Amino acid sequence: MTLATDTLPEYTRAQLALRNGQDRDEIWVGYQGLIYDVTRSRLWQRGNHYEHWAGQDLTRELHQDAPHTEHVFDKFHAVGRLKNPAS
Numbered sequence: 275m276t277l278a279t280d281t282l283p284e285y286t287r288a289q290l291a292l293r294n295g296q297d298r299d300e301i302w303v304g305y306q307g308l309i310y311d312v313t314r315s316r317l318w319q320r321g322n323h324y325e326h327w328a329g330q331d332l333t334r335e336l337h338q339d340a341p342h343t344e345h346v347f348d349k350f351h352a353v354g355r356l357k358n359p360a361s
């Protein structure tokens with residue numbers, strides 16, 4: 275699927291951190307410069323997913339710890355871009 279991700283709004287890490295599943299209803303996860311809304315996922319309830327917390331960039335964690343690939347994001351929408359993502 276082709277997404278025009280460069281038109282998505284940009285969010286800072288602090289803004290992403292508010293979407294950790296505790297402070298607001300929205301649950302967002304950063305991955306490779308994009309922010310995905312996983313609020314409707316049964317597997318991210320209250321922002322926790324197998325000892326990983328939403329509201330942050332989890333690129334490294336997915337590559338190092340996850341038993342799955344990034345295709346788990348296929349069914350979610352990118353809602354934004356992360357400002358100054360780690361290179």
Ligand code: HEM
Pocket residue numbers: 303304305312314315316317318323324326332333335336339340341342346347
């Ligand atoms: C110890 C680390 C992790 C474990 C054991 C784990 C385990 C799982 C399992 C069992 C599933 C459902 C089956 C599947 O789709 O393969 C899943 C889905 C998913 N995982 Fe992970 N995961 C881990 C880390 C991560 C990380 C770091 C991220 C984010 C970067 C992530 C993002 C997701 C997403 C978005 C889904 C899809 C949720 C859904 O379909 O509702 N996972 N994970």
